[in-house]
Amino acid sequence: MDRILRVNMSTLTTKEEPYPDEWAALGGRALSAKILLKEVDPKCDPLGPDNKLIFAPGCLSGSAAPTSGRMSVGAKSPLTHGIKEANTGGQAGQKLMRLGYRAVIIEGKPSDAGKRYQLKITKDGVTFSECPDLKGMRSYACTAKLAAASSKRAAFIICGPAGEALLTAATVALTDEDNRYPTRHAARGGLGAVMGSKGLKAVVVDDEGSSARKPKDPEAFKTLTTSMTKNYLAGSQLFSHGTAVVVSLGNMMDTLPTRNRREMRFEHAEKIEGARIIESFETRGGNMHNCMSGCIVKCSNEIHGPDGKYLTSALEFETIAMMGSNCAIGDLDAIATMDRLCDELGLDTIEAGGALAVAMDGGKLSFGDAEAAIRVLQSVDKGDEMGTAIGNGLAFTGKKYNVARVPAIKGQAIPAWEPRTLKATGVTYCTSAMGPDHTAGLVTMPPADVAVASRDAQLVAAICDSSGFCHFVQPSLDEIRQLFNLMYGLNLSGPDIVAYGWQCLQDEWEFNRRAGFTEKDDAMPAFMTTEPIPTSGNVFDVSEEDLRRVYSGNPFREELLMYRAGS
Numbered sequence: 032m033d034r035i036l037r038v039n040m041s042t043l044t045t046k047e048e049p050y051p052d053e054w055a056a057l058g059g060r061a062l063s064a065k066i067l068l069k070e071v072d073p074k075c076d077p078l079g080p081d082n083k084l085i086f087a088p089g090c091l092s093g094s095a096a097p098t099s100g101r102m103s104v105g106a107k108s109p110l111t112h113g114i115k116e117a118n119t120g121g122q123a124g125q126k127l128m129r130l131g132y133r134a135v136i137i138e139g140k141p142s143d144a145g146k147r148y149q150l151k152i153t154k155d156g157v158t159f160s161e162c163p164d165l166k167g168m169r170s171y172a173c174t175a176k177l178a179a180a181s182s183k184r185a186a187f188i189i190c191g192p193a194g195e196a197l198l199t200a201a202t203v204a205l206t207d208e209d210n211r212y213p214t215r216h217a218a219r220g221g222l223g224a225v226m227g228s229k230g231l232k233a234v235v236v237d238d239e240g241s242s243a244r245k246p247k248d249p250e251a252f253k254t255l256t257t258s259m260t261k262n263y264l265a266g267s268q269l270f271s272h273g274t275a276v277v278v279s280l281g282n283m284m285d286t287l288p289t290r291n292r293r294e295m296r297f298e299h300a301e302k303i304e305g306a307r308i309i310e311s312f313e314t315r316g317g318n319m320h321n322c323m324s325g326c327i328v329k330c331s332n333e334i335h336g337p338d339g340k341y342l343t344s345a346l347e348f349e350t351i352a353m354m355g356s357n358c359a360i361g362d363l364d365a366i367a368t369m370d371r372l373c374d375e376l377g378l379d380t381i382e383a384g385g386a387l388a389v390a391m392d393g394g395k396l397s398f399g400d401a402e403a404a405i406r407v408l409q410s411v412d413k414g415d416e417m418g419t420a421i422g423n424g425l426a427f428t429g430k431k432y433n434v435a436r437v438p439a440i441k442g443q444a445i446p447a448w449e450p451r452t453l454k455a456t457g458v459t460y461c462t463s464a465m466g467p468d469h470t471a472g473l474v475t476m477p478p479a480d481v482a483v484a485s486r487d488a489q490l491v492a493a494i495c496d497s498s499g500f501c502h503f504v505q506p507s508l509d510e511i512r513q514l515f516n517l518m519y520g521l522n523l524s525g526p527d528i529v530a531y532g533w534q535c536l537q538d539e540w541e542f543n544r545r546a547g548f549t550e551k552d553d554a555m556p557a558f559m560t561t562e563p564i565p566t567s568g569n570v571f572d573v574s575e576e577d578l579r580r581v582y583s584g585n586p587f588r589e590e591l592l593m594y595r596a597g598s
Contacts, residue, residue: 286447336364350384
């Protein structure tokens with residue numbers, strides 16, 4: 032039987048509730064939004080007892096659908112002070128669903144803020160334990176300690192030291208398929224700080240004795256998922272070498288931020304291109320691997336250092352751009368070291384890279400000084416002034432050091448994909464309840480109508496994030512609709528699946544409206560509307576009227592059903 036697990040950190044008790052039948056197709060992001068809007072005061076203190084942290088696997092997670100095990104982590108964000116859903120890979124989503132948990136809701140706050148707790152979830156029940164030995168421990172050491180005390184089937188959700196210190200750029204870390212690396216992150220919005228505020232250091236999810244979830248129509252489900260897998264593997268497999276390989280393309284397109292976005296092309300782009308990572312596999316070791324069981328994409332790169340030893344994994348375009356070119360650092364080994372430190376700390380690489388570049392722009396560090404950047408990251412969990420600033424993100428760092436050039440919207444760092452170049456993506460950054468987040472609706476080709484293109488991309492992203500699918504497997508809306516029906520015995524039509532995504536967006540916008548957000552909060556940083564990119568002359572010149580159009584109208588169109596996530 033599907034159920035919701037409530038964990039009260041004030042009383043250190045747990046309670047299970049039956050999962051509502053009317054929510055059968057809700058999962059991931061849509062479910063997180065529904066719970067937050069229903070149960071959390073949008074004006075609450077994000078780090079107080081009234082906020083709730085939600086782990087919500089996609090509604091196809093735990094099934095045989097390919098690459099469908101992703102999970103949403105949701106809460107009121109301490110960074111944006113609006114609603115936040117951060118979608119992540121790793122193994123925990125698959126395992127929670129196989130155990131029958133559609134959502135885990137973390138409520139309340141311990142009376143003793145100095146204590147740390149571990150939650151263990153198995154087929155036999157849920158147990159709490161205090162874990163003083165894990166307090167302040169970096170993520171890799173924490174993973175190793177948890178693994179030594181757990182079965183090989185266990186997956187881990189970890190609050191790094193940045194989250195324990197309530198730093199607002201903190202992430203929630205999850206382990207990958209082999210449970211070796213805590214390198215999958217619910218990264219944006221500072222949700223690691225919410226986990227830290229709850230005193231929850233780790234969640235162990237052990238699905239020993241469970242099996243894959245059974246669809247209502249197993250034969251038709253198998254036929255469709257087999258077809259999707261064959262079609263993907265027979266296609267171009269755009270993401271088989273990960274997003275790191277688009278660095279040169281980003282450079283050519285004027286969307287590789289350089290020196291705190293003063294330029295959008297980097298003179299050393301070739302040195303930090305993902306192809307260099309692939310080449311290093313032959314001489315140093317490393318490979319492409321899965322972040323979750325059932326993945327057919329294998330986009331995660333496992334990187335070894337010059338000594339041939341493992342250094343980090345999942346070094347992606349956003350990290351390379353924000354910690355590399357944006358800081359004028361043209362050394363892949365240095366960037367990989369910075370990425371490893373962020374994994375250890377539980378820190379968003381977009382926020383941290385953006386914050387380092389702002390500090391460099393303000394003269395606190397020198398552009399291109401990789402050693403200094405690494406020293407600052409090393410100090411984040413030591414209480415150092417600059418390390419603490421970086422750990423609180425780009426906007427905090429800009430304010431602290433009185434830097435005028437702050438590329439943030441709603442308090443959150445703008446990702447690498449440049450809104451002056453990709454204007455429909457800029458519309459997403461302004462209008463998404465998530466704040467500037469490329470995963471909320473990335474549009475890489477120039478559209479005829481930026482407002483409609485952004486709205487479509489946001490709607491498709493919301494549905495995909497609710498399904499459990501990775502965007503990289505590129506399911507269409509109609510395929511997701513069919514799988515929902517086959518999995519849960521539903522009869523969703525084309526208009527129904529579009530309305531599903533539209534309702535998710537409406538719930539998120541409504542939460543932010545109640546939190547006090549207005550149209551004024553949808554503003555791009557002023558310098559991006561007036562300062563042209565040197566190599567293209569582009570500025571962000573989308574009108575307020577076009578921004579408003581994202582929120583209105585009936586989004587259903589027949590052709591939208593063929594729209595593929597990640598395309």
